[in-house]
Amino acid sequence: MEPAGWDFEPDRVMASTKPLPSTVQQLHESCDNAVTLTTADSDRFVSTQREIVSTMRGAVNLLSEGRRASEDFSTMVKDVQAWCGKRPSVAECVLCPRMDDILVVVVAKDEDNTGQLDDDLSAIDLEMFSRNKFRVSWLMLRASEASGLNCFVDAKESRRIYRAN
Amino acid sequence: MPTDCEHKAAFDRHVASYADTVDKHPDWAAVMLFYCAVHMVERLFAFDQIHNTDHGKREFELKSRYQSLWPEYRVLKSESLKTRYLDGGVFVLSARNVKEKLHGKRLVNLVADIESRLAARGMIPPAIVPPTM
Numbered sequence: 001m002e003p004a005g006w007d008f009e010p011d012r013v014m015a016s017t018k019p020l021p022s023t024v025q026q027l028h029e030s031c032d033n034a035v036t037l038t039t040a041d042s043d044r045f046v047s048t049q050r051e052i053v054s055t056m057r058g059a060v061n062l063l064s065e066g067r068r069a070s071e072d073f074s075t076m077v078k079d080v081q082a083w084c085g086k087r088p089s090v091a092e093c094v095l096c097p098r099m100d101d102i103l104v105v106v107v108a109k110d111e112d113n114t115g116q117l118d119d120d121l122s123a124i125d126l127e128m129f130s131r132n133k134f135r136v137s138w139l140m141l142r143a144s145e146a147s148g149l150n151c152f153v154d155a156k157e158s159r160r161i162y163r164a165n
Numbered sequence: 166m167p168t169d170c171e172h173k174a175a176f177d178r179h180v181a182s183y184a185d186t187v188d189k190h191p192d193w194a195a196v197m198l199f200y201c202a203v204h205m206v207e208r209l210f211a212f213d214q215i216h217n218t219d220h221g222k223r224e225f226e227l228k229s230r231y232q233s234l235w236p237e238y239r240v241l242k243s244e245s246l247k248t249r250y251l252d253g254g255v256f257v258l259s260a261r262n263v264k265e266k267l268h269g270k271r272l273v274n275l276v277a278d279i280e281s282r283l284a285a286r287g288m289i290p291p292a293i294v295p296p297t298m
Contacts, residue, residue: 024201044198100221101221111257115266115270116239118236118240118243119236121239121242122235122236122239123236125228125235125239126228126232126235129228135221138239139243139246140243141247142257144257145247145251145256145257148247148250148251148252151250151251151252152246
């Protein structure tokens with residue numbers, strides 16, 4: 001019997017019907033025999049066993065790299081938040097993705113007359129550079145420059161990750 | 166690839182522009198100081214047979230090879246960016262601060278570090294002493 005709603009809600013119907021029988025074939029990465037893959041939406045791929053195994057391995061590695069990058073990014077944000085929290089002269093910190101890097105803008109509570117905050121920023125920049133693969137740029141704005149924050153970050157894309165109490 | 170001498174000449178030109186500009190337009194003088202820094206570090210890279218064609222590559226090489234140069238270079242770059250992108254004259258450094266903090270501290274330290282590195286390799290460059298203002 002044709003399941004109700006087949007034409008309109010394929011996902012729901014697919015989930016509620018018995019799985020289609022599938023033929024599992026052992027693929028060998030050293031074999032160049034042709035294989036035809038047919039997906040559920042009837043796309044058809046003709047490839048070799050070698051290429052299919054290689055593609056699957058690539059996809060698995062890509063997923064795993066993506067997960068690792070996501071974890072590294074979360075760790076980086078937490079580290080920057082902790083770094084800000086240890087510095088009484090930091091008023092806020094905003095992170096903004098750009099075309100080819102991530103910009104971290106640290107806004108100071110004062111004018112950083114000694115240049116200490118700028119030097120600290122360079123130190124964490126180098127530390128992060130050696131620790132992860134993200135391309136990050138760091139910018140310190142003095143309190144009197146804080147009104148220019150939006151000249152550097154897109155308000156829609158940016159995220160404030162720290163604000164002093 | 167530009168030679169050491171060409172970078173030295175470019176450095177000298179930017180130092181002269183800085184000296185001409187700083188009292189009237191300290192913000193643009195900060196840009197000149199950044200380009201002084203660019204040519205000084207490229208001078209060092211020229212001895213490594215490296216020519217960085219963009220800022221991103223130069224920064225990567227600096228952070229990878231010459232970390233002690235990074236704090237001074239990064240600050241000079243930041244102030245140059247503020248000159249160009251902060252709207253409405255928000256750039257706050259006075260001529261005196263540009264002279265003391267950017268030139269007197271950051272650029273002079275950067276130049277001294279690079280000269281000592283070159284001297285350590287037996288490549289003692291002609292003395293570069295940015296003019297004191």
